[in-house]
Amino acid sequence: MDKMPKWADVFLVPFINLLLAFFVSGLVVLAVGENPFQAIWIMIKGSLGSTAGLGYTLYYATNYIFTGLAVAVAFHARLFNIGGEGQAAMGGVGVAVVLLAFNWQHWWLALPFAIIGAGSFGAFWAAIPAYLQAKRGSHIVITTIMFNFIAAAVLGYLLNGALKNPNNQNAETVPFGPGAHLPTAHEILAPLGIQFSKSAPLNISFLLALLCAFLVFVLLWRTRLGFAIRAFGQSETAARYAGINAVKITMITMLISGALAGMLSINVVMGEQGRLIKEFVEGAGFVGIAVALMGRSHPFGIVLAAILFGMLTQGGFELLWEMPDLSKEMVLVIQALIILFTGALDNMVRMPLEKLFLRLRKEQS
Amino acid sequence: MTLMQKFLGATAAFALSAGAALADPAIIFDLGGKFDKSFNQAAFEGAKRWAKETGGTYKDVEMQSEAQREQALRRFAEAGYNPIVMTGFAFASSLEKVAPDYPDTKFVIIDMVVDQPNVRSVVFSEHEGSYLVGLMGEMASKTKTVGFIGGMDIPLIRKFACGYVQGAKSANPDAKVIQNMTGTTPAAWNDPVKGSELTKAQIAQGVDVVFAAAGGTGVGVLQTAADEGILAIGVDSNQNYLHPGHMLTSMVKRVDVAVYNAFKAGPDVETGFHVLGLANGGIDYAMDEYNKDLVTPEMLAAVEDAKAKIISGEIKVHDYMSDNSCPVE
Known part of the structure; x- marks a missing residue:
């Protein structure tokens, strides 16, 4: 029997967490000598108040949906994949290799192959820690973190060597060419008569992310494999007793997780930059952990949490713009506080609330 | 709709x-x-x-x-x-x-x-300024070994290094120059700890004057040079004030002038290709009260002479970025 009604679990707890986070961030803003209500208003207006702002918010949210799903799938098998950062970076290599190998004529043709490139490279990068976990018992938290560093080094090596654009000092590849350009929100919505900002990087990958969220839902709750993954996560010994192969489930779960993280590069590398650059993941792999926590590892919750984090990223930039007294480090503090309250301090609100609901129920009966 | x-x-x-x-x-x-x-x-x-x-x-x-x-x-x-x-x-x-x-x-x-x-x-024209500080560095060096620590390994920083080596060799054809780059990613601009380690490694190889062209990483290089009692050369801004008595000079790159000029011209700013070098004051070596005791009159005479010759065209400093190679090591 549940301790709390479902609506309280899914909506009330995150909402209270968010209010607390805003309160503490407000104190920080106040300490710098700015008006906290104005700061919140700037963040909301800057992230949702114009099509440009909305375009950036959803662009960032696309990244967080991919990495959030990656973390969530692994969570269900009680595997803590902290390697989203590295898997996404390797996914970017996959996308670049595919897009640079041929002179693509149309994005419709290039996209499926780019998805295969992103997914397979990301999955490959998750496969090694997964194998070490399944066969050797090396803890996946440690190995995936270490693989983040290796991925950063590999990416740096490739961008300074084999993949480097010889005409540019920056460590980056040559541009992918017009045939690999994904349609942006502006280009999709213009024929429908909606004027969406031309500068926002929101592109068709957002729909791909939503599709992935739906597929993850189907996988986890509507297939035998999903059942096996969840059973394995609930109790490894029981799952073994039921005839579930632990090595196989660990491998498959991590491959799916790595592939999802790798998909981030479709949005950033193919959709926005149009070339592979060094630090394109920018912490999205880690934000994905907070997104998955806040979204209760459910695809629907993850999409909502990802949009919230997208608002934070974009709103934070607007804050930097509108309030020159707030340095970029202060904006980072505010973003971190919100992540802290909604992700890490979840139980601080949950436990008292559970007690409250239990007492209410006792009084009723 | x-x-x-x-x-x-x-x-x-x-x-x-x-x-x-x-x-x-x-x-x-x-x-x-x-x-x-x-x-x-x-x-x-x-x-x-x-x-x-x-x-x-x-x-x-x-x-x-x-x-x-x-x-x-x-x-x-x-x-x-x-x-x-x-x-x-x-x-x-x-x-x-x-x-x-x-x-x-x-x-x-x-x-x-x-x-x-x-x-x-x-x-x-960073190669011209690097030439001048290389010349000064080699003259100030007792071991006749000078060091170079770059930030991210890109042609721009190799241009600094190449000019520096040419300057050192002009003071002493047998000059030994030890070069290190901090890294190959933008993170190399902001890694003072690694800068410090590289400096210590260079000191172990006999370096007693080190030139840091490494952005924020340079802070670590200059600090270690001061701690270990050798001389250092700053870059971009005049960094002489950071460690008085241990800063031989700084190769000043007047980024401020570039910004100031652009702001002053306003919306009518002339577009196209602009080079700032020794001749128009965009590049220079820094002299102030913090390093006047370290720079001997002979050094000053030699560097002023070289500066005049570069401006007049008598000395041609090779620009690494013109052909992506350096004639000296």
Whole structure:
């Protein structure tokens, strides 16, 4: 029997967490000598108040949906994949290799192959820690973190060597060419008569992310494999007793997780930059952990949490713009506080609330 | 649908009207941040000086992430700021995409060439300045071994290194120059701990004058040089004041002048290719009260002589970036 009604679990707890986070961030803003209500208003207006702002918010949210799903799938098998950062970076290599190998004529043709490139490279990068976990018992938290560093080094090596654009000092590849350009929100919505900002990087990958969220839902709750993954996560010994192969489930779960993280590069590398650059993941792999926590590892919750984090990223930039007294480090503090309250301090609100609901129920009966 | 259109149209119109009246200049700092004691800070000084002298106002912003490069450029351009200055070569790809969309806005990029009709590309003759400090370094060295520590391994930094070696060899054909690069990624601009380790390694190989061309990493190089009692040469800003008595000189790259000039010219800033070098004061070696006791009269005479000869064209310092190779090691 549940301790709390479902609506309280899914909506009330995150909402209270968010209010607390805003309160503490407000104190920080106040300490710098700015008006906290104005700061919140700037963040909301800057992230949702114009099509440009909305375009950036959803662009960032696309990244967080991919990495959030990656973390969530692994969570269900009680595997803590902290390697989203590295898997996404390797996914970017996959996308670049595919897009640079041929002179693509149309994005419709290039996209499926780019998805295969992103997914397979990301999955490959998750496969090694997964194998070490399944066969050797090396803890996946440690190995995936270490693989983040290796991925950063590999990416740096490739961008300074084999993949480097010889005409540019920056460590980056040559541009992918017009045939690999994904349609942006502006280009999709213009024929429908909606004027969406031309500068926002929101592109068709957002729909791909939503599709992935739906597929993850189907996988986890509507297939035998999903059942096996969840059973394995609930109790490894029981799952073994039921005839579930632990090595196989660990491998498959991590491959799916790595592939999802790798998909981030479709949005950033193919959709926005149009070339592979060094630090394109920018912490999205880690934000994905907070997104998955806040979204209760459910695809629907993850999409909502990802949009919230997208608002934070974009709103934070607007804050930097509108309030020159707030340095970029202060904006980072505010973003971190919100992540802290909604992700890490979840139980601080949950436990008292559970007690409250239990007492209410006792009084009723 | 029509309601949505109206709503979106209204916000767009508002965004336009909010910026149309402005023609203030704007500056975007790279990931190092405007207080990096080096490149970005020099740019910031230039902007401040302009504001103080003219009483004008400008807008600045510091990057948080790669995706924001284009965002910041478009944001400034749409708000009507003109000209828009950006510090660092990393903006090149974004600028190439953005500049054609705003033909009436002037952009100024420092340290990189972007070939667009509305862009001014400011580059410096760093090899000439590096030559001068290399000459001074070798004359000051007792072991006749000098060191070079670069930031990110890119042609621009090799250009520094190549000029430095040529300068050292001009003072002493048998000069030994030990070179290290901090890394191959932008993180190499901001790794003072590694800078410190590299300095210690160079000291172990006999280096007693070290030149840091490494942005924020240089802070660690200069600190270690001062701690270990050897001489150091600063870069970009005049860093002599950081460790008086241990700073031989600094190779000053007047990024502030580039920013100041662009701000002063305003929306009429002349576009195209601009070189700042020894001849027009864009590059120099720094002399002040902090290093006057370290620089001997012979050194000063030699470096002034070399400077005059470079300006007159009598000495040709090889530019690494002209053919991506260096004739000396």
